[in-house]
Amino acid sequence: MLDGLLYHESDLEIREHYTDTADFTDHVFALMHLLGFAFCPRIRDIHDKKLFIKGKADQYPALQSLISTTNLNLKEIEIHWREVLRLATSIKQ
Numbered sequence: 001m002l003d004g005l006l007y008h009e010s011d012l013e014i015r016e017h018y019t020d021t022a023d024f025t026d027h028v029f030a031l032m033h034l035l036g037f038a039f040c041p042r043i044r045d046i047h048d049k050k051l052f053i054k055g056k057a058d059q060y061p062a063l064q065s066l067i068s069t070t071n072l073n074l075k076e077i078e079i080h081w082r083e084v085l086r087l088a089t090s091i092k093q
Contacts, residue, residue, distance in 0.1 A: 001028075002091060005037055016040055026052075034088040 005014055016038040032039035050068035057067040
């Protein structure tokens with residue numbers, strides 16, 4: 001998927017990617033964002049998925065049922081941030 005978005009050999013400036021999915025990973029959302037794309041999947045069984053947010057769930061009343069009760073571990077993200085950026089950069093080059 002990323003190869004098609006990054007190396008499509010056309011003059012199109014692709015900003016968004018829509019796809020059907022039986023499943024998805026947080027990694028795809030993160031990489032798409034870091035590479036400058038909006039990832040817009042039509043997620044099957046979305047009621048079985050959970051979103052992780054920074055802050056309190058009551059800031060998003062319409063999404064209450066989708067928000068995880070597990071706190072987002074920002075320390076882990078910070079620890080691995082350079083590796084994540086290195087991965088995104090190597091994919092883009």
